Amino acid sequence: MNLRHASLLAWGLGLVSLGLVVLGFCIGSAGFENLLRPLLNPADDPVQTAMARQIVWDIRLPRTLGAWMAGALLGLAGAVAQGLFRNPLADPYLLGSASGASLGVALALAGLGGAGGMLGGNMMNGAVAVSMFSSSLWVRLGLTGAAFCGAVLAVILTLTLARGVQHTLRLLLAGVIVGVVLGATTSLVLLFSPDSLQAMQAFMLGSTGFVGWTAFGLMATVWALCLAAAWVLARVLDGLSLGEATAHSLGLPLAPLRAALVAVLALATGTAVAQTGLIAFVGLAAPHLVRAVVKVPHGRLMGLASLMGAVLLASADLLARGLIAPQELPVGVLTAVLGGGYLLWLMHRRTSGLAAGGVL
Amino acid sequence: MSAARPPEGAKAPVGGSDPHTVGERGGSVSAARPPEGAKVPMGGSDPHPMGARGGSGSATVLEAFSVRAGLGEAPILQGLDLALAGGRWTSIVGPNGAGKSTLLKVLAGLLRAEGRVELLGRPLADWPRAERARTLSWLGQNEAAADDLTVYDVAMLGRLPHQPWMAPASAADHAAVEQALRATQAWDWRGRSLGALSGGERQRVLLARALAVQAQVLLMDEPLANLDPPHQADWLCLVRELVAAGKTVISVLHEISMALHADDLVVMQQGRILHHGACADPRAHRALEQVFQHRIAIHALAGQWVALPLP
Numbered sequence A: 001m002n003l004r005h006a007s008l009l010a011w012g013l014g015l016v017s018l019g020l021v022v023l024g025f026c027i028g029s030a031g032f033e034n035l036l037r038p039l040l041n042p043a044d045d046p047v048q049t050a051m052a053r054q055i056v057w058d059i060r061l062p063r064t065l066g067a068w069m070a071g072a073l074l075g076l077a078g079a080v081a082q083g084l085f086r087n088p089l090a091d092p093y094l095l096g097s098a099s100g101a102s103l104g105v106a107l108a109l110a111g112l113g114g115a116g117g118m119l120g121g122n123m124m125n126g127a128v129a130v131s132m133f134s135s136s137l138w139v140r141l142g143l144t145g146a147a148f149c150g151a152v153l154a155v156i157l158t159l160t161l162a163r164g165v166q167h168t169l170r171l172l173l174a175g176v177i178v179g180v181v182l183g184a185t186t187s188l189v190l191l192f193s194p195d196s197l198q199a200m201q202a203f204m205l206g207s208t209g210f211v212g213w214t215a216f217g218l219m220a221t222v223w224a225l226c227l228a229a230a231w232v233l234a235r236v237l238d239g240l241s242l243g244e245a246t247a248h249s250l251g252l253p254l255a256p257l258r259a260a261l262v263a264v265l266a267l268a269t270g271t272a273v274a275q276t277g278l279i280a281f282v283g284l285a286a287p288h289l290v291r292a293v294v295k296v297p298h299g300r301l302m303g304l305a306s307l308m309g310a311v312l313l314a315s316a317d318l319l320a321r322g323l324i325a326p327q328e329l330p331v332g333v334l335t336a337v338l339g340g341g342y343l344l345w346l347m348h349r350r351t352s353g354l355a356a357g358g359v360l
Numbered sequence B: 001m002s003a004a005r006p007p008e009g010a011k012a013p014v015g016g017s018d019p020h021t022v023g024e025r026g027g028s029v030s031a032a033r034p035p036e037g038a039k040v041p042m043g044g045s046d047p048h049p050m051g052a053r054g055g056s057g058s059a060t061v062l063e064a065f066s067v068r069a070g071l072g073e074a075p076i077l078q079g080l081d082l083a084l085a086g087g088r089w090t091s092i093v094g095p096n097g098a099g100k101s102t103l104l105k106v107l108a109g110l111l112r113a114e115g116r117v118e119l120l121g122r123p124l125a126d127w128p129r130a131e132r133a134r135t136l137s138w139l140g141q142n143e144a145a146a147d148d149l150t151v152y153d154v155a156m157l158g159r160l161p162h163q164p165w166m167a168p169a170s171a172a173d174h175a176a177v178e179q180a181l182r183a184t185q186a187w188d189w190r191g192r193s194l195g196a197l198s199g200g201e202r203q204r205v206l207l208a209r210a211l212a213v214q215a216q217v218l219l220m221d222e223p224l225a226n227l228d229p230p231h232q233a234d235w236l237c238l239v240r241e242l243v244a245a246g247k248t249v250i251s252v253l254h255e256i257s258m259a260l261h262a263d264d265l266v267v268m269q270q271g272r273i274l275h276h277g278a279c280a281d282p283r284a285h286r287a288l289e290q291v292f293q294h295r296i297a298i299h300a301l302a303g304q305w306v307a308l309p310l311p
Helices: A002-026 A033-040 A046-084 A097-111 A115-119 A137-161 A168-192 A194-205 A213-240 A244-249 A254-276 A282-293 A298-322 A331-351 B100-107 B129-135 B151-157 B171-183 B199-212 B229-244 B282-291
Strands: B060-071 B074-085 B089-093 B114-119 B136-139 B217-221 B248-252 B264-269 B272-278 B296-301 B304-309
Touching: A002 A046, A002 A282, A002 A298, A033 A046, A046 A213, A046 A254, A046 A282, A046 A298, A097 A137, A097 A168, A097 A194, A097 A254, A137 A168, A137 A254, A168 A194, A194 A331, A213 A244, A213 A254, A213 A298, A213 B151, A244 A254, A244 B136, A282 A298, A282 A331, A298 A331, B060 B100, B060 B248, B074 B100, B074 B248, B074 B264, B074 B272, B089 B100, B089 B229, B100 B217, B100 B248, B129 B136, B136 B199, B151 B171, B151 B199, B171 B199, B199 B217, B199 B229, B229 B248, B264 B282, B272 B282, B282 B296
Parallel strands: B089 B248, B089 B264, B136 B217, B217 B248
Antiparallel strands: B060 B074, B060 B114, B264 B272, B296 B304
């Protein structure tokens, strides 16, 4: 019964994804009809056709798919984190990857000095403004690299402080400490280079606006890798859900397996954060949404949470583009509002005693 | 209901052989084997070979050599030696904080400790993981959080040590899971998720998980937690069946009257073993009364040993 529900949910999410991609293809400041005509009749106006093709092929499509993929990474990371820490409130940024990526970006922006000011366009301007994500390819690559390196280094720092992965509580604590300290350092860096503040803000709010094909390809590769690894490691999480002692008694070599899970978590989160900035709540909410519908072992949970995260972020991206078109909302703000609302609703359902899948 | 109690003398040779005499308070229990065959209210299962105790294998299965464990300057286990015989049910008892659970964890290899633990004559550390896990099954205390897994999935986790990595469950796995779930009367809710069960129901599922391993040695920490009296009785029958099948059961029980159903008793106090011997041995009763500061008295009542609290 659960199995059938799970596959129904998977098919449903797949269909919704398809719909979202088609919608994402059509929605944008340049409208839909304006693009369709030149695309269908390339002979009429080659210049128009080239522009339309560029908008659809180089901007809308990779962006939509990129949002889907980043959401998939975050949803997967969220399910891994909640299983690994055996805590329904665990979130993919828990090991310090978010604060590490922020610090990396802040340092890079400060390093670029005055350039930061030029990079930091006006987020709400809608157009080509969104700071770090746009501009020259080199700057973008540098910032993405800085974000990824920051995320990975922060996770390594957390693991060092926690002296390995054996103790989940120590790991959680170390993650919190690293988050606070790196957050403070980021603020300090920004204090000394106020020019980069605006660009930094764009990163903190998250944006799927300028994911290109390279970024999409990178995320897709990492996603495939992480999903395969998660599938292989799913039984460990099932075993762990019975407690560490029982998992150990079942002959699971916990230390290396946990290290592998942390690696999956760090890689998926780091990649998503580097491409899209800090997008709140997708990783936290996706596994909960899945669990509210169907109770499945971790193998399927991780796959479904990944799909759910993808659908969440892809729809948030659509909303961000469409709500106040032709201007654009930062997608991270939308996910935060929607995710926060969802958690509130969960809490409310819990306290009013109707909790079927409530997990708070 | 397993009915008639077998004649006293026909039972296996445990402890003393006098007919039972009720002990006086103050620790002067004299005597005797409880009529262990009978009077256990069984929750409607088949007759169990209650008389067949102490049976065949009495070779040492688990052995601890000067085991020392604990936090910093306050060791929980103070260098104790223990040899547990196979094919028997041993209960570890003692006051709170005596180190019962710690000892059980050390015996299961779940807790690092000084000293050495041998399973079937081979140091625990030398066992390959999967092989150890197939030989020794563990049921912990208050550990479950697997609310999203179905009852069947939870029991199937007990088959992990038998399955190659990523391999699907075999027919033998499914059979073992079904047998275990039926043994604990949890089969009917196999499709429900663990989070939807009550504490006692959940405990029975976890017990089924431990049974599904089909290990030769079972270590259980407070297996009766949250169980109502009929299911406690069922658990007793189950353990009797396991022991009759040649398995070794070692349990930590805080309820002395339940512990007194065992074959052997390990009485602990402050990280040491005060007494280890047959349950029916009056010396065991005296040790029990001593570690509980003579606040309990052990009587034979309705064919069983019971520990009554003294005001």
